[in-house]
Amino acid sequence: MKNKFKDNSQLIQLLQQVDKLLTLSPFADRQCNFMEICGTHTVSILKYGFRNYFKKRINFLSGPGCPVCVTSQKDIDKVISLAQMGVRIATFGDLIKVPGSKSSLEEQMALGKEVNVVYNPLDCLKIADETDEEVVFIAVGFETTIPVIASLILDAKKLRIENLSILPLMKTIPTALNFLLTNLENEIDGFICPGHVSVIIGERPYKIIPEKYGIPCVIAGFEPVDIGLAIESLVSQIRKHTPIVDNRYKRVVKEKGNISARRLIEEVFEKTDVEWRGFGEVPASGLKLREKFSKFDAEKKFNINVKSSPEPEGCICGEVIAGKKQPVECPLFAKKCTPDTPIGPCMVSYEGACSAFYKYGEE
């Protein structure tokens, strides 16, 4: 079956039109800065060659949309500390290679510590059921993943599973965006808003961006046609001076998002201040378990004693996440830091900007 969003000859015409617009006012003498918030967008933009196609006319900046990348060094150290205590870790695969300040989960596995890779947080129920050991799920993720983590907690409570807890490292995108906007150093001409996160949160949380900051937004999917339409939308909005939140991913993103998924989140979690790599502490941008679920909080259950530690020397992951620098500006990029020997998290995760640049970078 042909995928009309992937393989569509009309896309080339569309891109040629956009390209022509970019030679006219107000673009003629400058480069546009578009930020894609989601890591999967970074991958698509590089993989399909959009970055190279619009070279010199559009500068694509990666944003804080890769959950592993934005996890702070201190939180990574907490994960490793839990493994060292001998609890069984359940985690998404991406986290395994992320280096903490002294070790990584990969190294702990080699030393014989138990680490289970899960694709679905709910798999933890089975793992906990089959062992007497303490199982801790490393709960990283944005709004896309958080409803499933909420379900995990509700199911664990219902099934009275005593040996399961989570290390809550979840973060929410709109709060991070607001923080980013109030601390902007670079001028951003448009945002490509995440596709999957928007399925849950809908269009509304982004409205403040055009309304307060006058910056165009587009919600987009991940196929080449989706990216083409997103770029076209941002360019037209700038031309017409009509910044809005343009939903170009209507086939899955509804205006109000997924209300029942948000209710699940609301039932289990409440807002809390958390630390982001690259941003530091951002007020109310993370989630913690509500009091009645606190026995599932690994942070409370185990005595995790980890001090703040600096990010690896030379690593600019924090600046990459904040859209201040490109991966290729990092002195370690593709030299000391490669997917085989990652120094920062952006080189580890599939969605990480550095990993995407390494894999799909242009000349």
Added chain:
Amino acid sequence: MDHILLSHGSGGKNSRKLLKFIYDSLGDIVINRGEDSGIAILQTDKLAITTDSYVIDPIFFPGGDIGKLSVCGTLNDLAMVGAIPKYLTLCFIIEENFPFNNLRKILYSIKEEAESAGIKIIAGDTKIVSKGKLDKIFINTTGYGIIEHSQEINSHNAQPGDAVIVTGDIGDHGAAIMAVRNDFESDLTSDCASVVPLIRKLLAENINIHTLRDPTRGGLASILNEIAISSSIDIELEKVKIPIKDSVNGICDILGIDPLYMACEGRAAIICPESEVGDILNILKETNDGKNACKIGNIVDKSKEPRVYLKTFIGARRILPLLSREQTPRIC
């Protein structure tokens, strides 16, 4: 007795029974039976030798099994230097309790492939290891072939201006294996086959070939990167011209894998002067295994920093790198 026991590797009576079972199943493709060494009779001063071990999981897959793979894989490596295969050695390492029925199926596949390639099994070995010490069965084969042509066919010989041709659809084997492993329902089958007949046909027609490689583990992207490095050249491919089945693209999308890094087990990449492209495609398209052959790109230039570039379908160019962390567990 339905299953392999440890005693089948003891050197005693049961070992003889296992050996007889293997000989009976393979029939007259086995020569020099029972001797400590096989004696090859070759009238040539140019011999090609290659060896490979096969550890694929699952051992039976749509389009083939570990037996077929262990013959085709090694024959294909011989074909990649333009050699005509003559002999194969065959070594099994088998896990205790492995069913004889499965061994028979594997041996029949080996027999079928060896017969159609006109080669003989000249030496072999079996070892049995206790349960849990390996996964079911591993096979090692070493192939011997003679080189009759006088061309320089190797990875160092790709030259600016040359064309890059593939003999068929890319990624079928890897995708079929991943589908089985992930319990996906699909009609994907492995492309596992010998490319010897295709290459022999080209050589018989005096086609000028500079480089041949089969895109097995690491896929097309990896072998082209290796050629680029060996020949100090840049290669540019056109994504829209690379033949990939929609079903292969589909499964790769789901798993987040790029089909250009998926293993093929019955394909070859041919690098040749541009002037040979027409003849090569005419010859290949007459065959069943080569009917989807096509030109996918060119060698663009000599380069101190050799790279493979991919022109995406929007007309932009990006690097197609050598992947360092590709996870393709036991795919061949």
